[in-house]
Amino acid sequence: DIQVTQSPSSLSASVRDRVTITCRASQSIGNSLNWYQQRPGKAPRLLIYGASSLQSGVPSRFSGSGSGTDFTLTISSLQPEDFATYFCQQAYITRWAFGQGTKVEIK
Amino acid sequence: EVQLVESGGGLVQPGGSLKLSCVASGFTFSDHIMDWVRQAPGKGLEWIGRGRNKVKSYTTEYAASVRGRFTISRDDSKSSLYLQMNSLEVEDTALYYCVRLHESSGYYYSDSWGQGTLVTVSA
Numbered sequence: 001d002i003q004v005t006q007s008p009s010s011l012s013a014s015v016r017d018r019v020t021i022t023c024r025a026s027q028s029i030g031n032s033l034n035w036y037q038q039r040p041g042k043a044p045r046l047l048i049y050g051a052s053s054l055q056s057g058v059p060s061r062f063s064g065s066g067s068g069t070d071f072t073l074t075i076s077s078l079q080p081e082d083f084a085t086y087f088c089q090q091a092y093i094t095r096w097a098f099g100q101g102t103k104v105e106i107k
Numbered sequence: 108e109v110q111l112v113e114s115g116g117g118l119v120q121p122g123g124s125l126k127l128s129c130v131a132s133g134f135t136f137s138d139h140i141m142d143w144v145r146q147a148p149g150k151g152l153e154w155i156g157r158g159r160n161k162v163k164s165y166t167t168e169y170a171a172s173v174r175g176r177f178t179i180s181r182d183d184s185k186s187s188l189y190l191q192m193n194s195l196e197v198e199d200t201a202l203y204y205c206v207r208l209h210e211s212s213g214y215y216y217s218d219s220w221g222q223g224t225l226v227t228v229s230a
Contacts, residue, residue, distance in 0.1 A: 001171075034216045036152075043204060043220035044152065050214035087152055091215050094168045096142075098152040 002026050004090045006099030012107040019075040021102045023088035028068045032092035035073045039084045109133040109219045111205045116224030127190040129205030136186035140208040143190050145201035195228045
């Protein structure tokens, strides 16, 4: 199975900071990498699919990049509602796997 | 509006069984592949299985952690997805999400999630 490793596991940032989260796959997955946001007590919400395509309704401050094994989620200017946990997901082969998550906390 | 509503969770003893249900509305359920994803308390997300649609011959897939113990089924006439869980272990304690898959430009992703149903396995 393909594993995905996220880093960092947590970070502290301030409003309007630029935040970057990385995800590395254990083998090449092309662009089959999705990103999700999960706020406390809520179900996950899709942000980015196909490594770089923004889901409808998601603010443009969110962007994704990368291909092969290395991927990045960037929040260009962190807003109060962005403090949450973010997960990457490989969707290349059937048995999908999530990264461990990155908790974005207020500095 | 797409809605996925899970039910059937509860407290069960180790070795016991439980059947979860997910009722879908707001879209053509029979067109979509559906997943179950779980989240143990305070932990990350774990994909546990998939129920494909008629076009994909209703095939299923499972994570190694549940294969042989869990069974996914669906009833398109009721817009419902099911998860039969047998031989439950303490490690199966989690919030179980029903998830819709969508495809765009050749990429698959989980675009709609239910609110989850909590399964607690404890003596």
